[in-house]
Amino acid sequence: MFKINSISITLLASAMLVMASCNKDDDHYYLPEAAAVGVVHASAGLPALDVALDNNRLGVNYFNYTDRVDYFRAYTGNRVFKVYHASAPSSSPIFTKNLTFEAGKYYSVFITDTAANMDAVVLRDSTRAAGKDSVRLRFANMSPDAPGLDLYVKGNNTPIATNITYKTASQFFSYPSAGNVIFEVRRNGQTALLATLDPINLYKGRIYTVWTGGYINGNAEDGTRIRLEAFAH
Known part of the structure; x- marks a missing residue:
């Protein structure tokens, strides 16, 4: 049977990158000054990765191809998205890209292609409820x-x-x-x-x-x- 790979993460609030986990199934959840960001490892052939917004790394070392880091709350505006090899925690990023997030919006960021040609593809996610059945x-x-x-x-x-x-x-x-x-x-x-x-x-x-x-x-x-x-x- 098919299994959805998803990684839930919790970081210290002092980092101010992840302020709480997000769940769109909760009708009462609200993101007044933050965006919700999920990240998908879509780079076939690459090992486990780690990611950061600006200088705040998530610190995941088991983020493998086809895995998804579940939604986390992130500051809005212009952010520098960085990708690292998880096996080299002190190394420089292998890829960086400026991304922009809006308050109250949900996003999926796909890390694609090889390290030499890497890109981060940002998709706006739906918050509209599905119809009956x-x-x-x-x-x-x-x-x-x-x-x-x-x-x-x-x-x-x-x-x-x-x-x-x-x-x-x-x-x-x-x-x-x-x-x-x-x-x-x-x-x-x-x-x-x-x-x-x-x-x-x-x-x-x-x-x-x-x-x-x-x-x-x-x-x-x-x-x-x-x-x-x-x-x-």
Whole structure:
């Protein structure tokens, strides 16, 4: 059965990077002066990473490919996002990028591509509630050598998201909640299967991102072949 990889973290308030954990399932939760930021390790072939906003490192040493650091509260405005090798805690960052976060907004930051070509792709996340007996879902393409991709549900010949290019995502859309859903990905307009996700249960009222990592021309042996992953927000 499919398992969503998610890492929850708690840091000292004195760092003022992480001020509390965030959960969008709590209808009473409010972020008056902070943003909620989650981070996804989408760099196939790279070892465990650590990340920081400005000089405040999260200090995670088990953040591996396809893992997600769950939402944490972060100061808003312009921030310097930094990526480190987790095995070298005193080293300089291997990548930096200026990112901007707004108060009360939720974000997913995807770390993509190799160390030499790394990027941080920021997606705004949905806070809109799903309808009755449904979920909210989007599809993101984080595969550097992939063309536009189509997302399918096994057994249905009509894609549910089409022509999603690298570093982009579809809009969130409603999809019926169901058990043992199998997602598949293909090149836009083509029939050859590129990757399949293990069966996943879509629980009503939840929000999901299905995403590709790796490379069409990658190798299954070293874990760089294109694959489908998913996480619940």
